[in-house]
Amino acid sequence: MSPRHLSMHETSKPILLISLGTSQAVVPEAFLLPDVDFAEVHVLTTARPRIEMVMSWFRDRYPDVHLTLTRAIEFVDFNSEEDHFRFEEVLYRWYLQHSRGPLPWVCLAGGFKTIAASMQKTAALFGAAEVFHVICDPIRSLDGKRDVYPENPSEILEARDQGRLHWIRLGPESGWPQLRHESSELFPLTKSWSDAVVCNAQAPDLQLTVRVRSLVERSQNIDSAWERMADLPFPHLATWAPAHLDWLRRSVEPTGDMEWITALPKVELHCHLGGFATDGDDLQSVRAAASNPSTLPLLMPPEFIPGWPRPLAPVSLAQYMKLGDANGTKLLRDPGCLQRQCELLYSHFQSQRVLYAEVRCSPANYTDPKLGRSPWDVLSEVRQHFSTAIKNARADGSWMCHVNLILIATRRDKTEKRDFRAAISRHLALAVSAAEHWTSENECRVVGVDLAGYESTETRAHYFREEFTGVHRCGLALTVHAGENDDAEGIWRAVFDLNARRLGHALHLIDSPELMRSVADRGIGVEMCPYANSQIKGFRPPETGNSTSLRYPLKKYLDEGIRATVNTDNIGISSANLTENLQLASILCPELTRLDLLRIQFNAIQTAFISPGLREKFSRLSAIHLPRP
Numbered sequence: 001m002s003p004r005h006l007s008m009h010e011t012s013k014p015i016l017l018i019s020l021g022t023s024q025a026v027v028p029e030a031f032l033l034p035d036v037d038f039a040e041v042h043v044l045t046t047a048r049p050r051i052e053m054v055m056s057w058f059r060d061r062y063p064d065v066h067l068t069l070t071r072a073i074e075f076v077d078f079n080s081e082e083d084h085f086r087f088e089e090v091l092y093r094w095y096l097q098h099s100r101g102p103l104p105w106v107c108l109a110g111g112f113k114t115i116a117a118s119m120q121k122t123a124a125l126f127g128a129a130e131v132f133h134v135i136c137d138p139i140r141s142l143d144g145k146r147d148v149y150p151e152n153p154s155e156i157l158e159a160r161d162q163g164r165l166h167w168i169r170l171g172p173e174s175g176w177p178q179l180r181h182e183s184s185e186l187f188p189l190t191k192s193w194s195d196a197v198v199c200n201a202q203a204p205d206l207q208l209t210v211r212v213r214s215l216v217e218r219s220q221n222i223d224s225a226w227e228r229m230a231d232l233p234f235p236h237l238a239t240w241a242p243a244h245l246d247w248l249r250r251s252v253e254p255t256g257d258m259e260w261i262t263a264l265p266k267v268e269l270h271c272h273l274g275g276f277a278t279d280g281d282d283l284q285s286v287r288a289a290a291s292n293p294s295t296l297p298l299l300m301p302p303e304f305i306p307g308w309p310r311p312l313a314p315v316s317l318a319q320y321m322k323l324g325d326a327n328g329t330k331l332l333r334d335p336g337c338l339q340r341q342c343e344l345l346y347s348h349f350q351s352q353r354v355l356y357a358e359v360r361c362s363p364a365n366y367t368d369p370k371l372g373r374s375p376w377d378v379l380s381e382v383r384q385h386f387s388t389a390i391k392n393a394r395a396d397g398s399w400m401c402h403v404n405l406i407l408i409a410t411r412r413d414k415t416e417k418r419d420f421r422a423a424i425s426r427h428l429a430l431a432v433s434a435a436e437h438w439t440s441e442n443e444c445r446v447v448g449v450d451l452a453g454y455e456s457t458e459t460r461a462h463y464f465r466e467e468f469t470g471v472h473r474c475g476l477a478l479t480v481h482a483g484e485n486d487d488a489e490g491i492w493r494a495v496f497d498l499n500a501r502r503l504g505h506a507l508h509l510i511d512s513p514e515l516m517r518s519v520a521d522r523g524i525g526v527e528m529c530p531y532a533n534s535q536i537k538g539f540r541p542p543e544t545g546n547s548t549s550l551r552y553p554l555k556k557y558l559d560e561g562i563r564a565t566v567n568t569d570n571i572g573i574s575s576a577n578l579t580e581n582l583q584l585a586s587i588l589c590p591e592l593t594r595l596d597l598l599r600i601q602f603n604a605i606q607t608a609f610i611s612p613g614l615r616e617k618f619s620r621l622s623a624i625h626l627p628r629p
Helices: 026-031 052-061 081-098 111-127 153-161 205-232 237-239 241-250 258-263 280-288 317-322 333-353 377-395 420-437 461-473 488-495 506-513 511-520 529-536 555-561 580-587 593-608 612-626
Strands: 015-020 038-047 066-072 105-107 128-136 165-173 191-194 197-200 267-273 354-361 402-411 446-455 477-481 502-505 525-528 563-566
Touching: 015 026, 015 111, 026 038, 026 052, 026 128, 026 153, 038 081, 052 066, 066 081, 081 111, 081 197, 081 205, 105 111, 111 128, 111 488, 128 258, 153 165, 165 563, 191 529, 205 237, 205 241, 237 612, 241 593, 258 580, 258 612, 267 525, 267 563, 267 580, 267 593, 280 333, 317 446, 317 529, 333 354, 333 377, 354 377, 354 446, 354 612, 377 402, 402 420, 402 461, 420 461, 446 461, 461 477, 461 488, 477 488, 488 502, 488 506, 488 511, 506 511, 506 555, 525 555, 525 593, 555 563, 555 593, 563 593, 580 593, 593 612
Parallel strands: 015 038, 015 105, 038 066, 066 197, 105 128, 267 354, 354 402, 402 446, 446 477, 477 502, 502 525, 525 563
Antiparallel strands: 128 165, 191 197
16 A cells, blocks of 8 residues: 555545554554444554554554554654644644545544643534543553553453443534535645655644634634624624624724724715816826817816815805816816826725725716717716726726716706706616616626706606606616705605615705605615715714704614715815715714714615625625724
């Protein structure tokens, strides 16, 4: 029999695993376990013990039994805790190698007490058909001065026949299922064979020990969190230590937790393409990329309100939008500027650790008849720029954010002379065509429509029911700006008359408990944007003495089971990224917990306009990248 034949092979017959100390007799004694016909015996010992009698026992009496003897050559005696754990690593790897297939029988009789304890622990971890101990009654020496134990094969058989061998059967060990699936190929022993049966072995590191501890700790954490599992937005959180879960359930510390908030994997559902790169270096970079520099408008940097981005008093929507005049329609008609805007926004998402983003745009606003660029051409360019960015991130291994597009259908004040209903119809037709033309989930595509713009009693969602019929029939999702400048009735119309799957801002939803229940029951998402909401509506932290009517409703929505999310709206105009919006949310709602911040990300994934497959993917990635305290 050559060494290559000694690797464990699957068999339906029993396998015995046993450690060996100074008494070689323990191996034959364990082998004689009644009613069990062992087909294989694998012995683990340290460098010192002799093994000749064990080898002769099987060679002479049981030649058909598959025997291996493995010496842990680094160990003679155990003189330290370090020695124990290093030997335990060898034991784990040896046990894993020989327990592929049927669970082995495990004898605890041989070796130091620490070895026996480690054998029992290993059996409990990896599983055993049965764990047992064997002891032998001694006989008195001829001079009557000492106890004599069997030392050779004939004495062992005589002790058995005389009934002096006793097997204490401790029963089976089911083991941890996670460890039963570990591969011995991933955690091999370094071996050198001295003959066909005996090999010297050592473990190169403690990787399997670390793996075992991690899996056991993980399983124990799941067990302790079991009753609270339903409260955890991501099931993976159940593997966290109880102390870490308790930390999550405490209120956010806006300054102290900033590093943790920054590291969170995030989802962005309400972000306007034209509201990015509105000033500073980003704006300069966009202008520098112009395909036709001579046609660019004069650079007119925004005049920020004192205290911006957190002014002492709210500004009007018109004042707010004016801060984006240096970008948007005036600049993004140029193809080079549009491309650079998309590239910078994608890089921004990467820096914010955004896993998924839905970007809103109005392609018709960026058309230029002089260049012959139609809304379809502009939309195709925007999609291509983001698809290229996604492809490049996937290729170079950098943080990858998947981006999809939402087309904006804009309501306008009736005093405007333009026929905005016709414009809405054209935008919806473009969205439907795009959704049917680009279908691959792996690339950027159009996934929804946003009914945005002027909110009033005369522009509520139900007035546009007919226009949106085709959108619904073609499977496109719909989000509606509602309840920001209109009351709860505007939200009711968006939900029940236009079947909105998400609501932009919905700040007045809090005014109608019945409607809140309906929104929660239907799983409708609410896109909140703390900086924009604060800048336009004047929300302030409770300690500033603001009235109850100006309390930011995010926490209330979460507590009512509403799938509220936190977003940016216009990153450049509001001068705030997604991390800063999450931080401001915790300032406006001091009772907001860290677990609430995770629930916000979970809500975003659940209400994103994506397939169940992508939803599961982003949930899994979020769990993987969640930073621990």
